[in-house]
Amino acid sequence: MTSLQARAAATAQAYSPHEHRPLSGYVVAMGTFGALAASLAAAAKLTGHSAPDRPSPADVVLLSIATHKLSRLIAKDSVTSPLRAPFTRYTEPAGAAELNEEVRDSGSSLRHGIGELITCPFCLAVWVATGLTGGLVLAPRLTRLAATALTATAVSDFLQMAYDVAKRKAEGD
Template sequence: MESLRARLTRVGQSYAPHDHRPLGGYLAAMGGFTALAAALAATAKITGKPAPERPSAADVVLLSLATHKLSRLIAKDSVTSPLRAPFMRYAEPAGAAELNEEVRDHDNTFKHGAGELISCPFCLAVWVATALTGGLVLAPRLTRLAAVALTATAVSDFLQLGYDAAKKAAEGD
C-alpha cells in the first residue's frame, strides 16, 4: 500500500508538474487550524462562555486592525525573525523594519508549508483572527486590551509612514 507521503508527492507532482507545491505541509497547516478552531470551540463549550449573537462593530474594527498588525509582526518583522529562522532564509530588508525571506527547505513539504504560512501575513491573518475572536469569547477584557495595544501600534505605523512621506514631500525628494 502506498504511504501517505508517497501519495502526496505523486498528487503534488501531477497537480503542479512545473512547480513544487508542498501539499503535505498545507494539509498539516489545515489540520493545525482545524485543531485550533476545535480547541477554542470546545473550551467555550466547557466553560459555558457563549459566542455573541452578533459581534459589535467596534470589536470587528478593533480585531481587524489588531489582526493586521499581529500578522505582519509575526510574518515580516525583523525582531520576530528568530521564530521564522528554522523555516526561512533571510533575503533582504523590505523597509520599515520588515524583511523579505525565502523558504529554507524545499525537500521537506511540512517545513516548506510551515515556512510559507509563517512568512505570509495574509495566510497568518486567518489564524490570528480566529485566535483573537476565540479570545474575545473566552477572555474578552484581556483580548480587547491586547487588541488595543496592537491596534495602537498599527495606527502608529501608518502615522510614521505618513510623517516620513510628508517630510520627504516637504524637502522636495
C-alpha cells in the same frame, strides 16, 4: 514509503509537475487549524462562554486592525526573524523594519508549508483572527486590551509613515 505516502506523492506530482508544492504540509496546516478552531469552540463550551449573536462593529474594527498588525509582526518584523529562521532564509530588508525572506528548500513538505505560512501576512491573518476571535469569547477584557495595543501600534506605524512623507514633501524631496 507506504501506499498512502506514495499516493500523496503522486498526487502532488500530478498537481504541480514543474514546481514543488508542499501539499502534505498544507494538509497538516489545515488539520492544525481545524484542531485550533475546534479547541477554541470546546473551551468556550466547557467554560460556559458563548459567542455573541452579532459582534459589535467596534470589536470587528479593533480585531481587524489588530489582526493586520500581529500578522505583519509575525511574518515580516526584524525582531521576530528568529521565529522564522528555521524555515526561511533572509534575502533583503523590506523597509520600515521589515524583512523579505524566502522559504528554505529543506525537502520537507511540512517545513516548507510552515515557511510559506509564517512569511505571508495574508496567510497568517486567518490564524491570528481566529485566535483573537476565540480570545474575545474566552477572555474578552484581556483580548480587547491586547488588541488595543496592537491597533495603537498599527495606527502609530501609519502616522510615522505619513509624517515621513509630509516631512520629505515639505523639504522638497
